[in-house]
Amino acid sequence: MLVDAHAHLLPRDYPEDAPECFPRMEAIDGDTARMLLFGAVRFRARDVFFEAERRLEAQDASGVDMEVLTPMPPLLRYDLPAADGLSLARHVNEFTATLCAHDPLRFTGFGMVPLQDPDAAAAELSAMKDAGLRGVEIASNIAGSSIGEEKFLGFFAEAERLDFPIFVHAMPSPTDRLPASAMGTYVVGLEGALAAASLITGGTAAKCPDLRISFSHAAGGFPLMVPRHQYFWSGVWNEETPVPERAVAHDDGPSPMDYARRFYYDTMVFDARALRYLVDLLGPDRLLVGSDFPAMPREEPAGKTLRSLGLPEDTLADITWHNAFRFLGIDPPR
Template identity: 75%
Template sequence: MLVDTHAHLLPHDYPADAPDCFPRMEPIDGDSARTLLFGAMRFRARDVFFNAERRIEAQDAAGVDLEVLSPMPPLLRYDLPPADGMSLARHVNEFTAALCRTHPHRLVGLGMVPLQDPESAAAELTAIRDQGLRGVEIASNVAGESIGDERFLPLFAEAERLGLAVFVHAMPTATDRLPQSAMGTYVVGLEGALGASSLVAGGTAAKCPELRIAFSHAAGGYPLMLPRAQYFWGGSWNEEPVDLDRAVAPDDGPSPLEFARRFYYDSLVFDHRAIRYLIDLLGADRLLVGSDFPAMPREDPAGRTLRGMHLPEQVLRQITCDNAFTWLGMDPPG
């Protein structure tokens, strides 16, 4: 069985009386696709984004048994006024829940919240749970502010209390240190690393030890930062016994690697050598399959690289199936 934990959707339409800041989906003559209009964004959205039957057909063609659907990241508009952000989130969540109800054994949904208002966002998680959604997608930053800042702690604490999964999607932000062409490549890697490390450095990971949280694209550069952080914490190489005489910044809490091994990471890193590193450093029980479909084409068939790595059958099953159900808080199929 293969579970794709990183797949996106778009609602096929928005209310006619929606605020001007809402997206619009305009029909295309002679085409089942629609054009997403959202500020300066113009995007041709194929019908697989919003049509349940087309999604199932695409799953079958790729060898996917179940998709975890989250809103396409541009919908996470944390720059909107909080009331408008809540209205948009509720519309998207209702659509997601309805889409998933059409094929509950093939489609699982994550909601969204207006994280620009952390208290309201936390309160909305109960409605997300009651709609049958299994968690919430958030961006790796909130209008440029770290998700590890303590003002966002209510969202993570409430997700932990309710047993909801959290999916952190890397969200590029403007930087004058790289050209605009790097937004979808290098900046995504930077954002994943900043999101994950901020939750540890800011104290959220320590305060929410039972939180089930996953990061897109293996949290970017975060896994490569960990050995250095581990050395600063414990003064040793290769996870050898702690040598506090050599430690730069020792403390008596969990080590950086212990915190990192509480998180989940999708394996959308495009190279078997990177996947091998993630398995060796973080553990096979921390990895999930992701594709970014249909915003990006899936590997054909899904999981081809993983299945070509000659992993032990138990390890392959963990990554392609079991870990996803653990992260979502669901019982795996019998």
């Protein structure tokens, strides 16, 4: 069995009386695709984004048994007025629930919230869960603010209370450090790393120990950065024990590596060597298959590189599907 825990959808349409700031999906002559128009975004969305039967055909073609569907990241617009952001989230969430109801064994949906208003975002989680959604997707930064900032702690605490998992998708933030051409490559890697690190250094991971949270693209450069944090916590290389007296900033709580191994990470890192490192450093119980489909093409078949590593069968089963159900907090199908 294989669960794709990082796949995206787009609603087919938006209300005719929607606010001016809402997205639009325009028909394309002679094509089943539609054009997403949202601010500066111009994106041709194939029908597999919004047609359930086309998604099922694509799953079967790639050897995927179930998808965890999250809104296409450009919909996570935290610059909108909070009331409009809430209206947009509710429309997208309703569409997601409807699409997933077409085949609940093959589709599991995550919604979105207006995190520009953390209180409103937290209040919306219960309604999303009642509507059958299984979790919530957020961006790696909220209009440039770190997700580890204190003002977002109530949102994470409410998700933990509701046993509602969170998927963090790397998204660019305002920057002049890299050219625009790097937005889909290096900036995404940096953003994932900053998001994961901020939850540890900002205290959210400590204050929400039972929160289930996953990161797109293995949280970018974070897995290479956390051993340095571990060294500054313990003062030793290679996680040696016992912790010596010369620890730089040691405390009696969990180590940075302990926190990192509470998170989940999708395996869309494009290289078998990187996958081996993730398995070794973070553990095979922390990894999920992800593809970014249909924004990006899947490997054919899905999980091809993962299966090339020669992992034990039980380890491979953890990564391809057991971990996904643990992250979701639901029992796998018989």
